[in-house]
Amino acid sequence: MSLISLIVPFLMILITMIVLFDSAKNGITPTPTTSKEKTAALKISETFKPDSIADLGAGFGTMAFPLAKQFPNSRVVAYETAALPWIFLLIRSRIQPRPNLTVRRRNFMKEDLSKHDLLYTYLYPKAMDQLQEKINHTPVILISNFFQMPGWKPSLIWPVESRTRYSSSIYLYRRNG
Template sequence: MTILTILLIFFMCFITLLILFDSAKNGITPTPTTSKEKAAALKLTESLHPSFIADLGAGFGTMAFPLAKQFPEAKVVAYETAVIPWIFLLIRNFLQPRANLSIRRKNFLKEDLSSYDLFYTYLYPKAMEQLQAKITHQRTTMISNCFAMPDWKPSLIWPVESKVNYSSIYLYRRN
C-alpha cells in the first residue's frame, strides 16, 4: 500500500466516525430532502411572503439554498450542528453564494427563534417535540418534511411519493 492509499483510508474512517458521532449526538443521520419532497415544499411556499426563514437541521442545504433563491428579499438562516453537513454547507455557499443565506453551526433549540416567520424542518419525532415546546406560543408558518408536530393540527398534509413509500409534507399556520 502506498502512503496515499493509507491516508485516504484514514481520511474516510475519520469522516465515517464524525458522521457516526454526530448521528448519535443528534439522534438522526443526515438525511437529504428528496427532489419530490423539495418540489412539494417549495410549491407550498409560493403564496407566502416570509421575511425571515429558518431551515432547522439544514443538512446539506437541500432546502436552504432553494428557499434563499425563491425568496431573495428574505433572510434565510440554515442551522446545522453535524460537522460534515456543516462543512458541505460552507463549501456549497462558497461555490453558489446566496447573499441572503447565512449558515450557523448552532443548536437551534438554544437559539431565539421568535423573529422567524417561516420554518422548514426535516427532524425526527423527539426533536419535533422539543421544537413544539419552544415555539408553541409563536405566530409562524412551518413546513415539516415527514414528521408532524405532536399536538398541532396541520393546515395541509401533502402526500409525496418517496424512495420506498410515501411521506408527507405538513404545513402549519400559527396565528
C-alpha cells in the same frame, strides 16, 4: 506501502467516526430532502412573503439554497450542528453564493426562532417534540417534511411519492401562538 494507501483508509475511518459521533449526538443521520419533497415544500411556501426563513437542521442545504433563491428579498438562516453537512454547506455557499443565505453551526433549539416568519424542518420525532415545546406559544408558519408536529393540526397535508415503502407528506402549520 505508499503514503496514499495510508491516508485514504485513515480519512475513511475519520469521516465514518465523525458521522457516527454527530448521528449519536443529534439522534439522526443527515437525510436529504428528495426532489419531490423539495418541489412540494417550495410550492407550499410560495404563497407566503416571509422576511426571515429558518431551515432547522439544514443538512447539506437541499432546502436552504432553493428557499434563498425563491425568496431573494428574505433572510434565510441554515442551522446545522453536524460537522460534515456544515462543512459542505460552507463550501457550497462559496461555490453557489446566495447573498441572503447565512449558514450557522448552531443548535437551533438554543436560538430565538420567533424572529423567523417561516420555519422549514425535516426532523425526527424526538426533535419535533422538543421543537413543539419551544415554539408552542409562538406565532409561526411551519413546513415540516415527513414528520407531523405533535398535538398540532396541519393547515395542509401534501402527500408526496416516497422513495421508500412509507408514505411521505409535507405538513403546513399556521399558528397564531
